[in-house]
Amino acid sequence: MRSDIHLDPDINYENYPVPSDLINAARDDLIEKISIRETGYVNKSNYYTGKYNSAGAKVISVIREWYVDQVKYQIREKFSEGK
Numbered sequence: 001m002r003s004d005i006h007l008d009p010d011i012n013y014e015n016y017p018v019p020s021d022l023i024n025a026a027r028d029d030l031i032e033k034i035s036i037r038e039t040g041y042v043n044k045s046n047y048y049t050g051k052y053n054s055a056g057a058k059v060i061s062v063i064r065e066w067y068v069d070q071v072k073y074q075i076r077e078k079f080s081e082g083k
Helices: 019-042 055-080
Strands: none
Touching (some): 019 055
């Protein structure tokens, strides 16, 4: 992933004094930013044009898609623990 994702600077303890609200806002902001860029991260069009270019291309495409889904899942899991 080439472009970094940074948390919105407005998500801080001053704007979200309740810790659980701060964590939820951070989680939602990160998920939203990843979702916006998901097509670029997965980049399926490089590997699939009606059919996969090769078996290797299919593996790369599926792994990229899995990885992005896994990152979002881990953010949801880790930021939601302790509720």
